[in-house]
Every structure is written in structure tokens, then in C-alpha cells.
Amino acid sequence: AQSVTQLDSQVPVFEEAPVELRCNYSSSVSVYLFWYVQYPNQGLQLLLKYLSGSTLVESINGFEAEFNKSQTSFHLRKPSVHISDTAEYFCAVSPNSGYSTLTFGKGTMLLVSP
Amino acid sequence: DTEVTQTPKHLVMGMTNKKSLKCEQHMGHRAMYWYKQKAKKPPELMFVYSYEKLSINESVPSRFSPECPNSSLLNLHLHALQPEDSALYLCATRPGGVNTEAFFGQGTRLTVV
Numbered sequence: 001a002q003s004v005t006q007l008d009s010q011v012p013v014f015e016e017a018p019v020e021l022r023c024n025y026s027s028s029v030s031v032y033l034f035w036y037v038q039y040p041n042q043g044l045q046l047l048l049k050y051l052s053g054s055t056l057v058e059s060i061n062g063f064e065a066e067f068n069k070s071q072t073s074f075h076l077r078k079p080s081v082h083i084s085d086t087a088e089y090f091c092a093v094s095p096n097s098g099y100s101t102l103t104f105g106k107g108t109m110l111l112v113s114p
Numbered sequence: 115d116t117e118v119t120q121t122p123k124h125l126v127m128g129m130t131n132k133k134s135l136k137c138e139q140h141m142g143h144r145a146m147y148w149y150k151q152k153a154k155k156p157p158e159l160m161f162v163y164s165y166e167k168l169s170i171n172e173s174v175p176s177r178f179s180p181e182c183p184n185s186s187l188l189n190l191h192l193h194a195l196q197p198e199d200s201a202l203y204l205c206a207t208r209p210g211g212v213n214t215e216a217f218f219g220q221g222t223r224l225t226v227v
Contacts, residue, residue, distance in 0.1 A: 034215055043118075043204055043218035044157065051214065090156055094213040101147070101170070102216055104156035 002027040002093045004105035012111045015083055021076040021108045023065075023091035033074040034092040034102070035065055044090065050074065051096070086112045120205050120219035128227055129195060135222045137188040137205030143217070144210025146188045148180060151202040151221070163188060165210055195226045 003026045013019050025031065032051050036044040048059040055067040065076045074091060091105040119138045127133050137146065144165050149157035162170035163182040171180075177199075179191040188205055202223055206216040 032213055036218075041202070041221075041223060043120075043220045044206075044216075045218070046215045049215050088154075096213060098213075100213055101159055101162060107154070107156050109154075 002031065002095065002100075002103045004091050004093050004103055006091055006105035006108050008108050009106065010109045010111065012113065013081055015112055015114050016080045018079050019077065019081050019085075019110065021089050021091075021110065023074045023076065023105060025072050025074065025091075025093045027072075027093060027095070030096045031093045032096050033065075033067060034094075035063070035074070035076050036090045036092060036104075038088045038090065038107075040087075047076070047089070081110070081112045083112050083114065085110060118205055118207055118217050118219035120203075120222050122222060123220065124223045124225075126225045126227060127192065127195065129197075131195075132191070132193045134192065135190040135203055135205075135224075137190075137219055138186055139207045139217070140186055141207060141217065142185070142209075143207035144185065145208040146182065147206040147208075147216065148188070148190050149204040149206060151204055157204055161190075192224075195224075197226050200225045 005024045007022050034049045035047040037047045038044050048057045050067040058064045063078045088107045090107045092102045121136045146163045148160040151157045159172050160174045161180040166182045177194050181189040202221045204221045205219040208216045
């Protein structure tokens with residue numbers, strides 16, 4: 001079985017400041033990792049994913065995450081946030097073989113203020 | 115087409131009503147999911163259909179009844195719901211047999227009065 005821990009339920013930052021949202025996972029098998037973003041009253045949108053290859057993955061809107069196998073982490077970072085980045089961010093994990101459902105963390109609310 | 119379309123977007127129903135939620139996709143994905151999401155919580159898995167067959171039921175009360183009429187459609191039939199069933203109901207799809215990302219619909223905001 002897998003589990004995901006998002007240590008921060010809420011992260012307040014000022015606009016143009018850097019941010020890091022933390023995600024740690026536990027699994028007895030190799031995994032795929034995902035970050036999803038959810039704006040109010042909307043569904044989840046995939047922000048970025050790690051399936052294989054380079055451990056640093058980037059999204060088109062400036063977010064990046066690094067898969068660290070030894071620390072079982074997949075932290076999300078952005079060097080300069082915008083007001084429009086205010087949203088709930090969910091980290092998720094899935095085994096990379098066999099077939100299984102996604103396991104989500106509890107989410108981190110990113111609050112960007114002027 | 116990379117969209118998962120859910121209808122209706124909003125639904126208010128009484129505790130004696132019968133209603134249905136609909137989910138449609140044209141990506142050829144063979145795994146389809148229903149999730150329930152309460153405010154400030156992660157999505158909670160309800161049902162999984164794999165190749166149009168129910169493969170996972172997470173001990174969901176029988177007042178929720180899923181149906182997969184074909185590979186593009188997923189329904190959730192609702193009957194005799196309780197106010198605590200009010201939530202955002204999300205549909206998601208994945209390619210069958212691989213654990214890559216799930217694609218989510220925009221959800222149906224359900225209010226039970």
C-alpha cells in the first residue's frame with residue numbers, strides 16, 4: 001500500500017515570492033508521482049508528473065518538482081508566485097506496475113496575497 | 115479530445131428524489147472512476163470501472179448506484195440521499211491497465227436538502 005503526506009495544510013505567501021509545497025510518500029514498490037491543482041469549485045487538473053527519466057519535472061506555468069527516491073519526496077516549487085496560483089494542491093502516488101488507483105495526500109492550500 | 119465532461123454542473127435534490135449524474139469521455143480510456151470530495155478534503159474514491167465492469171466499490175451505501183452503459187459513459191444514480199451526501203462529485207478516467215495520470219471532469223456540485 002502507498003501513503004502520501006503533505007505536511008502543510010496551508011501556505012501563505014506574498015506575490016512574487018518563492019514557494020515550496022512539500023510532499024513525502026511511502027511505498028514498498030516503485031511509484032509514479034503526480035501534482036494536481038484544484039481551483040475553487042472545479043475539478044483537479046494535472047500540474048506535473050514523474051513517470052521515469054529525469055528526476056526534475058517542469059510544468060508550463062513555472063512550477064517544478066524533483067523526485068528524490070532516497071528521501072521519498074516530490075516537493076513542488078515555484079520561484080515567483082502569482083495571485084492566480086492561489087489554489088489547493090494535491091500530491092498523489094500510484095504504483096508503476098500492476099494496476100492500482102491513485103492515493104492522494106490531504107492537500108495544501110496555497111494563498112498568494114499582494 | 116482530452117476532456118472529461120460531467121453534467122449537470124450543479125444539482126439540488128430532496129431526500130426523496132431520484133437523480134443521475136453523467137460523465138462522458140472520448141479518449142478511449144478504459145478505466146473510469148467516481149470520487150466524492152467534501153470541502154477542504156482530498157477526493158475520496160467511490161467506484162472504479164475497468165473495461166466497463168465494476169472492479170472496485172469502496173463500501174459505498176446502496177443509495178449510490180453506478181452504471182457504465184458503454185466505454186464512453188459513466189453514470190451515478192442517486193436515490194434517498196442524506197444531507198451529509200452533499201459534496202462535489204468528480205469523474206475521472208485513465209488508460210486501461212497503466213497507472214499514468216488520471217483526467218478529471220469539472221465535477222457536479224450536489225446539494226441535498
